[in-house]
Structure formats: structure tokens, C-alpha cells
Amino acid sequence: MSKRRIAIIGLGKIAQDQHLPVVGKSADFELVAVTSQRGLGHGGVPSFRTPAEMYAAVPGIEAVAICTPPEVRHAIAVEAIAAGKDVMLEKPPAATLTEIDDLKRRAAAAGRVLFATWHSQFNPAVDEARALLAAAGLKSLRIEWREDVRKWHPGQDWVFEPGGFGVFDPGINALSIFVRILPGTAFVESAELTYPANRQTPIAARLAFKSDIAGAPALSADFDWREQGDEKWHMMIETGDGRSARLFKGGAALSIDGKTVIEAPSEEYERIYVRFAELLAERRSEVESAPLTLVADAMMIGKRLTTDPFAW
Structure with missing residues (x-):
């Protein structure tokens, strides 16, 4: 072929x-x-x-x-x-x-x-976490997605301009995993968005969610572009049956009660191209907008905070 x-x-x-x-x-x-x-x-x-x-x-x-x-x-x-x-x-x-x-x-x-494409969804550990929560239920989930903007977007001023998404540029990766693994639908309940005094998009954000999930689990997210040292791309999860899980390395690894149960090489982009080829063969579109909707909702209802000016 x-x-x-x-x-x-x-x-x-x-x-x-x-x-x-x-x-x-x-x-x-x-x-x-x-x-x-x-x-x-x-x-x-x-x-x-x-x-x-x-x-x-x-x-x-x-x-x-x-x-x-x-x-x-x-x-x-x-x-x-x-x-x-x-x-x-x-x-x-x-x-x-x-x-x-x-x-x-x-x-x-x-x-x-x-x-x-939502490349962070294309990790085996994400599918494993989805199956875990579908079977065990969910008591709490906290997203921590923190990195250094100078490392990941060096000199790219567009990320701080309107339409550039700010810290939600990486944060939306976490939200794409979030909507993929949840055994229900989440809604932004409140948000605090921190803007540098000289920029148009947030450098940090804290979100709280409500949901239609049984038991009303505690759901929150902490995004920050001011992290120094190693990136923190993980989710801390407490299942409905009392287990502690951690989805980490941007969704490439999952541990349960301190034991890593799956960790695969980061081949997200290889998988999205395989998926694109499948969709082309089937002549079928695939458009998921839920992560973008959560960002839009956070921007609509979020409280604006101001921090020091940002310079590269």
C-alpha cells in the first residue's frame, strides 16, 4: 500500500x-x-x-x-x-x-x-487509568501540571498574546487526559487565573470542578508556568475503593498504591499519526472539544489575579 x-x-x-x-x-x-x-x-x-x-x-x-x-x-x-x-x-x-x-x-x-488531536490521550497509561476509574469509582483527583515556560516556549511571545492560551497551552494536555479518564462529566466550578502585569494570558491557574459522578469526588487542577527544575505533569487519584493512584510523566506512567503498573515510552505522536491513518481509511472525522470547553469556561468565570511582570 x-x-x-x-x-x-x-x-x-x-x-x-x-x-x-x-x-x-x-x-x-x-x-x-x-x-x-x-x-x-x-x-x-x-x-x-x-x-x-x-x-x-x-x-x-x-x-x-x-x-x-x-x-x-x-x-x-x-x-x-x-x-x-x-x-x-x-x-x-x-x-x-x-x-x-x-x-x-x-x-x-x-x-x-x-x-x-489530543496527543496526551494517546498513552497506554491513560487507557489503564480510565479502566481503573470505570471499575473502582473515584473519590478525588488533583491535577498538577507545572513547568518552566522558558524551557518549553523559549522567547515565544505569542503564548502570552490573546489566543495564545498562556499556561493553558500545556494545561489543556492535562484536561484532555482528565476528560478521557473521568467516569462522568466535569464542570468548572471556580477558577483563579494569575496574569503577569505585562501579559494578556495567564501564567498560572487554579481550578475546582463539580461533576455528575456518583459520590461527588473532589476534583481540582493546579497549572503553573513558573516551575523550576523538573516538570510536574501528574494527577493524584484516590479511587472509590480506597486505592491511591498516580498518573505521571504526562500520562505515560501509572502507579497504584506506590507500585508502577504501566510505564511506556512516550510515543504519543506516533500514535496520533497511526490514528489519523485509520480515520482516513474509514473516511471518518474525530473532533473532541471538551478540553477546549473547560478552558473557555475557566476563562469565562475565573477570578483574575495579577503578579509581577514577565520577561524572558
Whole structure:
């Protein structure tokens, strides 16, 4: 079976760290072009400043992976769908809920596949945690997702601009796992959002949730971009039958009562490309918007706090 011809739009850090290497070794996809406003290239494939130039010059492109900042993804995806391309979206899939709903409608009307990726869901430990809570129930869950923005977004001012999501850029990864493993639906009950005095998006956030889960478990989240040292990407869980579980390493490992029961290499991006190939074969879209909805809800009802100005 021949590989599907794919192009990558946006050659920022996530594309260079994950998408390009994964596509390069994929059994399902062949990279045939890239688009970069900065004029970056990769591996000798044709590079273009705009998607329109790319579509005109390389008509055989079947699918695109859009890896730009979120505020421009909607327009790029609309253009791709109109050009007859199937579309993979980096997380978050769009800057607003209306945009992602619009893309779903457009893709369905055009018969194109739309895949909104949540890479952190694609870990075996996440599926194991989901099965655990489905069987044992849930008493409490606390998200701690803390990292150093200078390490993970060095000099990238767009993350602090409107539409850049701030600390929710990594935090939405935790929320994608959260909605995946919960045996019910969670709602943002309260939020405290901390903004640097000179920035437009939060550098830290604390959220409390209510839910429709039996027993009214205590659910909370602590996101912070000011963490020094090692990242803290974990969830502390107390099951309904009294066990203590910890989902850690960004969802790649799970321990129960202090014993690691599953720990797998981080192959999230390999798995999202396998999933994209499956969806293309089935001609079926997959668009989960719940993590984005939780962020939107937190921004709507959150109390705004101010901290010191931030500088790189």
C-alpha cells in the first residue's frame, strides 16, 4: 500500500520536535511539502511561504497537519478543506469553540476528514487509568501540571498574546487526559487565573470542578508556568475503593498504591499519526472539544489575579 502524501503547515518547535521526525519514520505517510512563514525548510522537500502557494505547486497533497499557533488555525484549515485536503489539527484545535464547530461543519459538508488531536490521550497509561476509574469509582483527583515556560516556549511571545492560551497551552494536555479518564462529566466550578502585569494570558491557574459522578469526588487542577527544575505533569487519584493512584510523566506512567503498573515510552505522536491513518481509511472525522470547553469556561468565570511582570 502506498503512503499518503502529507504536508506540514507551520514549522515551529512542536513540528520540529515531533511531527517531522514521526512523519519521517511513518509507514503510513510521506512528507511531500512544508509551509513556513519564516522560510524554513526540511529534508529537501519543497518549502512555501503560504499554503495557497503550496497547493498550487504540489497538487498531489492528500492531507495536511496544521502546527501553527492556535489563533490562525481556523483560517488555514478552512483553506485546506476548500482545497480538498484532509486535516489534522495540533492541540488546541482552534482558538475558540465557534471556530472548531465551524470546521466540523465545513469538513462534513466537503466530505473531508478532520482530526483534532489530543496527543496526551494517546498513552497506554491513560487507557489503564480510565479502566481503573470505570471499575473502582473515584473519590478525588488533583491535577498538577507545572513547568518552566522558558524551557518549553523559549522567547515565544505569542503564548502570552490573546489566543495564545498562556499556561493553558500545556494545561489543556492535562484536561484532555482528565476528560478521557473521568467516569462522568466535569464542570468548572471556580477558577483563579494569575496574569503577569505585562501579559494578556495567564501564567498560572487554579481550578475546582463539580461533576455528575456518583459520590461527588473532589476534583481540582493546579497549572503553573513558573516551575523550576523538573516538570510536574501528574494527577493524584484516590479511587472509590480506597486505592491511591498516580498518573505521571504526562500520562505515560501509572502507579497504584506506590507500585508502577504501566510505564511506556512516550510515543504519543506516533500514535496520533497511526490514528489519523485509520480515520482516513474509514473516511471518518474525530473532533473532541471538551478540553477546549473547560478552558473557555475557566476563562469565562475565573477570578483574575495579577503578579509581577514577565520577561524572558
